[in-house]
Amino acid sequence: xxxxxxxxxxxxxxxxxxxxxxxxxxxxxxxxxxxxxxxxxxxxxxxxxxxxxxxxxxxxxxxxxxxxxxxxxxxxxxxxxxxxxxxxxxxxxxxxxxxxxxxxxxxxxxxxxxxxxxxxxxxxxxxxxxxxxxxxxxxxxxxxxxxxxxxxxxxxxxxxxxxxxxxxxxxxxxxxxxxxxxxxxxxxxxxxxxxxxxxxxxxxxxxxxxxxxxxxxxxxxxxxxxxxxxxxxxxxxxxxxxxxxxxxxxxxxxxxxxxxxxxxxxxxxxxxxxxxxxxxxxxxxxxxxxxxxxxxxxxxxxxxxxxxxxxxxxxxxxxxxxxxxxxxxxxxxxxxxxxxxxxxxxxxxxxxxxxxxxxxxxxxxxxxxxxxxxxxxxxxxxxxxxxxxxxxxxxxxxxxxxxxxxxxxxxxxxxxxxxxxxxxxxxxxxxxxxxxxxxxxxxxxxxxxxxxxxxxxxxxxxxxxxxxxxxxxxxxxxxxxxxxxxxxxxxxxxxxxxxxxxxxxxxxxxxxxxxxxxxxxxxxxxxxxxxxxxxxxxxxxxxxxxxxxxxxxxxxxxxxxxxxxxxxxxxxxxxxxxxxx
Amino acid sequence: xxxxxxxxxxxxxxxxxxxxxxxxxxxxxxxxxxxxxxxxxxxxxxxxxxxxxxxxxxxxxxxxxxxxxxxxxxxxxxxxxxxxxxxxxxxxxxxxxxxxxxxxxxxxx
Numbered sequence: 001x002x003x004x005x006x007x008x009x010x011x012x013x014x015x016x017x018x019x020x021x022x023x024x025x026x027x028x029x030x031x032x033x034x035x036x037x038x039x040x041x042x043x044x045x046x047x048x049x050x051x052x053x054x055x056x057x058x059x060x061x062x063x064x065x066x067x068x069x070x071x072x073x074x075x076x077x078x079x080x081x082x083x084x085x086x087x088x089x090x091x092x093x094x095x096x097x098x099x100x101x102x103x104x105x106x107x108x109x110x111x112x113x114x115x116x117x118x119x120x121x122x123x124x125x126x127x128x129x130x131x132x133x134x135x136x137x138x139x140x141x142x143x144x145x146x147x148x149x150x151x152x153x154x155x156x157x158x159x160x161x162x163x164x165x166x167x168x169x170x171x172x173x174x175x176x177x178x179x180x181x182x183x184x185x186x187x188x189x190x191x192x193x194x195x196x197x198x199x200x201x202x203x204x205x206x207x208x209x210x211x212x213x214x215x216x217x218x219x220x221x222x223x224x225x226x227x228x229x230x231x232x233x234x235x236x237x238x239x240x241x242x243x244x245x246x247x248x249x250x251x252x253x254x255x256x257x258x259x260x261x262x263x264x265x266x267x268x269x270x271x272x273x274x275x276x277x278x279x280x281x282x283x284x285x286x287x288x289x290x291x292x293x294x295x296x297x298x299x300x301x302x303x304x305x306x307x308x309x310x311x312x313x314x315x316x317x318x319x320x321x322x323x324x325x326x327x328x329x330x331x332x333x334x335x336x337x338x339x340x341x342x343x344x345x346x347x348x349x350x351x352x353x354x355x356x357x358x359x360x361x362x363x364x365x366x367x368x369x370x371x372x373x374x375x376x377x378x379x380x381x382x383x384x385x386x387x388x389x390x391x392x393x394x395x396x397x398x399x400x401x402x403x404x405x406x407x408x409x410x411x412x413x414x415x416x417x418x419x420x421x422x423x424x425x426x427x428x429x430x431x432x433x434x435x436x437x438x439x440x441x442x443x444x445x446x447x448x449x450x451x452x453x454x455x456x457x458x459x460x461x462x463x464x465x466x467x468x469x470x471x472x473x474x475x476x477x478x479x480x481x482x483x484x485x486x487x488x489x490x491x492x493x494x495x496x497x498x499x500x501x502x503x504x505x506x507x508x509x510x511x512x513x514x515x516x517x518x519x520x521x522x523x524x525x526x527x528x529x530x531x532x533x534x535x536x537x538x539x540x541x542x543x544x545x546x547x548x549x550x551x552x553x554x555x556x557x558x559x560x561x562x563x564x565x566x567x568x569x570x571x572x573x574x575x576x577x578x579x580x581x
Numbered sequence: 582x583x584x585x586x587x588x589x590x591x592x593x594x595x596x597x598x599x600x601x602x603x604x605x606x607x608x609x610x611x612x613x614x615x616x617x618x619x620x621x622x623x624x625x626x627x628x629x630x631x632x633x634x635x636x637x638x639x640x641x642x643x644x645x646x647x648x649x650x651x652x653x654x655x656x657x658x659x660x661x662x663x664x665x666x667x668x669x670x671x672x673x674x675x676x677x678x679x680x681x682x683x684x685x686x687x688x689x690x
Contacts, residue, residue, distance in 0.1 A: 458604040465600075465632065480666075487667060490634055494603050549635040553670050 017159070024052050025166055032170055038178035042171055043074040046144065049167045050076045053160050055130070055146035061086070061093050062134075062142035062175070070094060070142065077147070079124045092129050096143045102132035102165050104156045130156040132164040134172035141172045194224040194252070201225055201255060204262050206232050211397050214305060214430055215242055217423040218402045220410050227254030228367050228421035229262045233269070235302070241269045243300035244365040244423045246317065248338075253294065261286065261296050261339070275301045275313035276350035279339065283315065283351075286340040295340040299332075299365045301353075305430040307560075308358045313351040315339050318368050321387065324361040325394070325428075329387050357562075358427035362398065364390065365425075369418030373409030381409060398426040446516045449475060456497045456507030456526075464511065465490055468522075471513045475520045476580050485520065485578055488557040491550030492524050492574055500528035500572065519559070519579050527571035531563070584612055590687050592622040594658075598629030601637035610640035617648045617655065624686045628659035633667050645677065654678075658686040 028045045042060055050058035057077020061070040070093055072084040089098050092105055092113050108114040108126050119126055126147050134141040144164060149156050198221065205219060217230040227247035234240050243265050247254040264282045272278045279300055286296065299320050301312035314320070316338030319331035335352040366386070373381050386405060393401045402422045410416055450471040454460045468489045472482035493509065501507035510525040555561055560577035582605035585596045593616045601609050616623045625641065627633070641657070648655040656678040660668070668674045680686035 458602070461602055461604065462600055465602075483663065483666065486632075487634070487670070490602065490632075494634065494636070497603065549638065549671060553635060553667070556670050 020052070021163055021166075024048060024163075025170070028167060029170060032174035038175060039073060041174065043076075045167060045171055046074050047076045049144075049164060050146055053130070053146055053156075053163060054149055054151035055156075056148040056150055057124075058144065058146045059084075059093075060134075060142065060144050060171070061097075063088055063097060063140055067140065070097065073142075079122045081122070092131055093143045093145050096131040096133050096145075097140055100133045100135050100140065102130075102161050102168070104158075104161055105129040105131070106155055128154070128156055130160055130164055132161065132168040134168045134175065136172050136176045139176065141175050144168045144171065191224075197252065197255060198224045198226075201229075201259065204229065204231070204259060206230075208399070211399065212429055214303065214398075214427060215240055215423065215425050216399045216402060217244070218399075218406055218421070220406060220416060220420040222250055222369070222416035222419050225252060225255035226250075226419045226421075227258050228369065228419040229258050230365075230421055230423045231262055231266055232423075233266065235270070235273065238306060239273075239302050239304045240425075241273070241300075241302050242365075242423065242425060243269070243298060244317070244367070244421060245296050245298035245300075246367040246369075246419075246421070247296050248294050250419060257286075257294055257296065257340075261298070265298075265300060269300070273302060274350065274353070275311055276353040278350075279313045279315050279336075280350035283339040284343045287343045295338040297334070297338045299334075303358070303363075303425050303427075305427075306434070308360070308427045308431055308434070309355060310358055310363055310425065311353050311355045312363075313353045315351050318366065318371065320363055320365040321383070321390075322356070322358070322361060322363050323387075323390055323394070324359070327391055329390075331383075358425065358431075360427050360431035362390075362427065363425040365423045367419060367421045369416070369420045370405065370409065370422060372418060373420060374414075374417060375408060376411065381405075398424045398428075446514045446521065448512065448514045450511075450513040452511050454509055454511075455505060456501040456509055457505045458494075458497060461490055461493055464493060468511075468513070472520060475513075475515050477520065477578070478581070481578065481581070484557045485522070488554045488576060488578075489522055489524070491553050492576065494550055496524065496526045496528070496572075496574075500526045500531060502528075516577075519577050522576045522578075523564075524574045524576075525566065525571060530565075531572055582609065584609070586612075586616065588621075589683070590690075592624055592687055592690060593619060594624045594626055594683060596626035596629065598631075600632040601630055601640075602632060602634045603636055606634070606636040606640050609637055610643065613640055613644035613655075614647060617644050617651070617653060620651070620653060622653065622690050623648060623655045624658050624680075624683060625655065626658050626683060627661055627664045630661050630664045633664045635667075635671070638667060638671050638673065641677070642673065654690065656680055656686050656689065658683050 028048060031041050031044055046058045046060050057079055059072050059081055060074040062073050063070055068088055070086045070088050072081050075082045086094055088094055092111065095113050096103060105111050106128050108129055128148055130146040131143055133143045144167065146164060208216065215232045219226060219228055219230060227250050230244040232240055232242035245261055247257045247261065261282060264285055268278055268281055272281065279298060297315060297317035299312060299314045299317040301310055303310045312332060314332060314334040315336045316334045319333045322330045322332060332354055371382050371386055375381055389405050389408065390401060393404050402424055405422060406420055409420060450467065452467060454464065465486050469482050469486045472485045477485065496509055508527050512523040514521045554576065558576040559579050562575045564573040564575050566573050582597060582599040582601055587594045595612060595616050597609060645655045658680045659682055660679055665674065668677065680689055
C-alpha cells in the first residue's frame, strides 16, 4: 500500500489545509472502497488520520452486537491498547458513542468520564482527547479516539474534530458494508445448505407413477424445506402401503423430524402390514428421541388394488376424505392423538384401524396447509372448497385433480402460508378391471343349499358346525377347506352371540348357505343393533382376546368378507364367500 | 368336551377330548390355570381334540403366559390336525413348544 504523502494539518495556508483534507479523505475513501480486509483498512485509516492531525496516538473502538461492550480493535501510537474492552457507557469513548456526538476534551483531568486506569497500566499520560462517533443513521458502530496533539499549541481544535468526523463517518459506513457483505455470504451459505437439504428431502418422496398407478401425491414446501411428507410403496403381496404426515412447525427442525418419521415408516412398513400397529411403533420410537413439543400427525394405510379395500390408521391428522363417486364425501376422523406426544396415548392395541372398500372411489389425504390455504380473494379454501374442486374435476386424471387444488392456493408470486401436501388413492381404474361382483350377485343363478334358524346359545354351535361341514362338502369343498369354513362360520356365530347379542340367549340367528358358480356363499343374519362396520377390524395376532382373533380367522380363511345392510335396516348380515378350488 | 389329568415323571398331563368351543372353553381355561398353579410342568394333550376355536386358543395362550411368568413350562403334545390348523391360522404354531408324543414332551423338559 502506498505511503501517505499527506502532511500535518497544522502547517500551511487555509487552501493548502483544505486540499490536504480532501486528499486524505479521497485516499481513505479509495482504501475503504477497494479493501477486502476491513480490519486492516481501518487500521491504515486510523494511522493516516493520527499522523495527519498530529496526534500522539489513536484508537478505534467497535461496539459489540448487543451494544454492551466497546472493544479497541485498532491502535496507533506509543501505547498499545488493542483488545481493551470498556462498557458501552464507560469513559469518554462511551459517552461519545451513547450521545452520538463528537467531542474535544482539552484537559482530561477535569473530565469525570476519563478512565485513568489505562494510563495507570501503561504509564502514559493522557492530557487531551478528540473523539468522534462511528454511526450510520441511527445505528451505532463505535468511535475513533485521538490523544495528545503533538503539534501547534498541543490542543485539538474544531478543524481536527471536523476532519476526524469525516473519517469516522466513512469508517462507520465501510464497517457496516463489510458486516452486511459478511452476513450476505453467510446467508448464501445457509441458503445453499437449505437447498441441499431440500434436495435430499425431495429424494425421500416416492417417484410419481404413470397415470395408471392408483396412488399419486404432491408436495409444495412453503419454505425451502418441508415438514410435510407422503410416501407409497408396493408390498410383496401386491398391496400398496401409503402414508401422509405433517410435522409441527415448518423450519429445519420440522424437516429433520420429517426425514426421521418418513424413514421409520418406509422401513417398518415393509414388514409390519397393520397400519395401526405400525403407527404405534413409530410413535414409541419418536417419543423416545423427539425434542419436546414437536409432534407428527399421520394417516397411514394399505390399499389392495385387487379388492379396493383400504385399511387406514389416523394419528391426529386432518380427516381424510373419501369420495365414493356419487358427489358425497365421507370424512375419516383421527382415532388417536398425533405421534410423538406420549407412548401411552396410542394404547396396547395400537392405533385403531378403519377398513373400507373404495369400490371405484378415491381417498384423499391432505395437510391443513391445503384446507387453510388462501384463495385469490383472501379467504381459506377449507374442506368445502376442496370437496367442490374434487367433485368438479372428478372426471380428470387423478394427478390433474391434485394439481388443480395446488394451483388454487400456490399462485405465482404469492408466498405459501404452510406446506401443501396431497395424496390420492384412486380405485377407479382398478375397479374397472375387477369383475362386477354386485351384478353377479343379482344376475347369476344361485342355488340355495342350506338354511337354518337358531338361538344365540353356545351349545348350538356344535350342531351348526356339523351342518356347515357337511354342506361345504356337498358343495364340492375338500375336507380341509370344509373344516376351514367351519372355523370361519363358528367364529362368526360367536361374534354374533358375544358381541351383537352381548351374551343374551334369546337372539335369533339365520344361516344361509348357497352355491354361486364356483363359490360357496355363507350369509349370517342377526337382528341385534347394527354394528359400526368401520370399527370391526382384525386385531393384532399377539392380542389374543376373543373376537379379534376370531375375526382374523374369518378373514384368513374366506376370500371375501362383507357386512351388508339388511333390507329392513334391522340387524346385520355378514356375507362370506369361499371359492371352491 | 371331556378332560383327564394324570401325573407322570413329575409333570402334569392334561388331555382334552371332543370340542373346545365357546360352550366349553371357560371350563378348559379353568382346568388349565389350575394345573399351571400346581407349579409342575404341564403337557397339554390335544390328540383327541376334534375342534378348537379362538376362545380355546386364548385359554391356551393365557395358561402359557401364566406358566412362563411363574418360571414354569407348558407344552402341547400330539396335536390333532384340527387343532394344528387353528394354531397355524393364529400364527401360534411357533409360539408354543409342540411335541409329537407325551414321551417326547417329557424328554424335552
